[in-house]
Amino acid sequence: xxxxxxxxxxxxxxVQELLKFxxxxxKVKGVFTLRKINDNGAVAYSLVTSLDMLKxxxxxxxxxxxxxxxxxxxxxxxxxxxxxxxxxxxxxxxRAFIELVKRKQGSLENFLFISSTCSGxxxxxxxxxxxxxxxxxxxxxxxxxxxxxxxxxxxxxxxxHFLPYTADITIALxxxxxxxxxxxxxxxxEKGQKFVDGIDGEFVEGKLESEEVVSMRxxxxxxxxxxxxxxxxxxxxLKGLIETxxxxxxxxxxxxxCPICYCNLCxxxxxxxxxxxxxxxxxxKRRGGxxxxxxxxxxxxxxxxHVGISCVGCGLCADVCPANIPISTxxxxxxxxxxxxxxxxxxxxxxxxxxxxxxxxxxxxxxxx
Amino acid sequence: MKDEFAPKIVGFLCNWCTYAAADLAGxxxxxxxxxxAVIRVMCSSRVDPVLVLRAFLRGADGVLVAGCHPGDCHxxxxxxxxxxxxxxxxxxxxxxGLDSERLQLSWIGASEGPRFQxxxxxxxDKIKKLGQNPMQKKTSL
Ligand code: SF4
Ligand code: SF4
Ligand code: FES
Numbered sequence: 001x002x003x004x005x006x007x008x009x010x011x012x013x014x015v016q017e018l019l020k021f022x023x024x025x026x027k028v029k030g031v032f033t034l035r036k037i038n039d040n041g042a043v044a045y046s047l048v049t050s051l052d053m054l055k056x057x058x059x060x061x062x063x064x065x066x067x068x069x070x071x072x073x074x075x076x077x078x079x080x081x082x083x084x085x086x087x088x089x090x091x092x093x094x095r096a097f098i099e100l101v102k103r104k105q106g107s108l109e110n111f112l113f114i115s116s117t118c119s120g121x122x123x124x125x126x127x128x129x130x131x132x133x134x135x136x137x138x139x140x141x142x143x144x145x146x147x148x149x150x151x152x153x154x155x156x157x158x159x160x161h162f163l164p165y166t167a168d169i170t171i172a173l174x175x176x177x178x179x180x181x182x183x184x185x186x187x188x189x190e191k192g193q194k195f196v197d198g199i200d201g202e203f204v205e206g207k208l209e210s211e212e213v214v215s216m217r218x219x220x221x222x223x224x225x226x227x228x229x230x231x232x233x234x235x236x237x238l239k240g241l242i243e244t245x246x247x248x249x250x251x252x253x254x255x256x257x258c259p260i261c262y263c264n265l266c267x268x269x270x271x272x273x274x275x276x277x278x279x280x281x282x283x284x285k286r287r288g289g290x291x292x293x294x295x296x297x298x299x300x301x302x303x304x305x306h307v308g309i310s311c312v313g314c315g316l317c318a319d320v321c322p323a324n325i326p327i328s329t330x331x332x333x334x335x336x337x338x339x340x341x342x343x344x345x346x347x348x349x350x351x352x353x354x355x356x357x358x359x360x361x362x363x364x365x366x367x368x369x
Numbered sequence: 370m371k372d373e374f375a376p377k378i379v380g381f382l383c384n385w386c387t388y389a390a391a392d393l394a395g396x397x398x399x400x401x402x403x404x405x406a407v408i409r410v411m412c413s414s415r416v417d418p419v420l421v422l423r424a425f426l427r428g429a430d431g432v433l434v435a436g437c438h439p440g441d442c443h444x445x446x447x448x449x450x451x452x453x454x455x456x457x458x459x460x461x462x463x464x465x466g467l468d469s470e471r472l473q474l475s476w477i478g479a480s481e482g483p484r485f486q487x488x489x490x491x492x493x494d495k496i497k498k499l500g501q502n503p504m505q506k507k508t509s510l
Pocket of ligand 3: 385436443
């Protein structure tokens with residue numbers, strides 16, 4: 001059981017209210033949230049310090065224009081924020097930030113985290129085409145009815161980790177029939193409780209892990225199985241890999257948007273991969289022909305070995321891929337395999353060490369020959 | 370007469386143990402197949418899985434990563450990290466439906482010339498049975 005703040009307004013208004021309260025009371029000096037940037041349904045993350053600007057905040061808007069965790073890392077890479085800031089991000093964005101902090105790419109200091117039980121986000125394409133407003137009522141209806149929201153990102157539809165692990169405050173959305181006029185705000189940490197102290201509302205006890213949440217987790221698990229079966233990753237083999245990654249145009253957009261791909265001097269983008277003529281000659285002698293640009297399969301599997309262990313399944317990589325390669329699904333699947341090996345869940349706990357940075361003396365003897 | 374398939378194996382050998390063992394095998398004139406192209410690294414932990422993968426995709430018939438026995442690493446714990454990364458790479462490869470048979474991790478101490486001979490011979494035999502790496506003929510990798 002945890003402490004719950006109940007506000008008799010719609011979930012969206014309640015979060016707005018909460019953010020306003022935090023900023024107005026001076027408990028926080030800044031708000032990191034999604035904000036409308038025009039009337040076409042375009043939203044972007046913003047760091048807001050003025051109450052006036054907060055009016056355009058749409059903290060629960062079902063779109064992820066960039067992984068918020070990556071953005072928070074950019075904001076704090078050179079030093080932590082000096083004064084308290086509240087950040088409203090989705091569970092996978094929070095997990096991504098935790099993974100980046102483990103890699104010394106950001107700082108948690110002075111942040112208060114608000115997240116929600118998450119119904120997922122739509123692919124960016126829907127917002128770029130200006131069609132997202134038509135989708136909103138469908139989104140909230142499905143959330144209330146505890147159904148998987150149609151047309152959201154494939155990795156959202158099959159995401160099991162839609163309950164935030166490290167948020168101070170969690171907005172309960174999944175399966176909550178009354179979110180049109182009531183909102184339950186779970187105060188998971190003492191910090192969360194302290195920050196809302198003094199706000200208008202009713203305080204009760206509640207359980208976040210509701211029946212609806214359990215049933216949604218099962219639905220997502222089934223969906224994940226379906227998705228994996230559809231794409232048949234384990235049956236790829238050499239042929240499947242070439243078919244799948246042969247479509248890659250080599251833009252490396254997937255790595256640019258990936259929160260976990262943080263190196264700014266990526267090996268794959270380096271001159272190392274600009275081969276000297278003799279390399280092409282050797283390859284051509286043997287192969288009789290070479291796809292240009294080369295190395296798309298190697299780039300992808302390379303990224304899988306580097307990033308898979310910490311992939312949070314946010315889905316951005318697939319979203320931006322101009323060749324429509326289901327990259328996020330492939331990363332989710334390979335991620336599952338390698339994360340299981342080490343009993344590791346990216347972003348669950350900032351103290352949990354990244355598996356490749358630690359070891360046990362007695363393990364994996366089966367890979368030795 | 371058909372030429373017998375002569376595998377090409379890339380070997381990442383740690384300087385302090387396996388490379389020394391290779392030297393010893395040489396100076397002891399131990400016979401073994403000429404299949405191994407050696408790349409000397411300071412420690413098995415230097416071998417980023419991506420390097421193994423590159424060799425594999427560029428068409429190496431086999432890739433061997435070899436270093437000091439656990440507990441003996443010159444840098445104390447490098448080979449424990451190497452083992453984790455190798456296990457991770459294998460899992461990635463297998464999840465994609467590829468065979469990881471062509472990749473091998475072995476511990477060969479500096480004084481183990483005969484073991485070096487044995488590992489190279491046996492791995493070469495295994496690769497011979499598997500045949501040429503099919504990646505060699507692909508135009509898109
Ligand atoms: S975004 Fe798509 S096309 Fe671009 S590098 Fe990634 S997989 Fe290839
Ligand atoms: S690999 Fe794709 S799904 Fe995984 S964290 Fe990176 S962008 Fe998100
Ligand atoms: S020095 Fe030989 S494995 Fe580290």
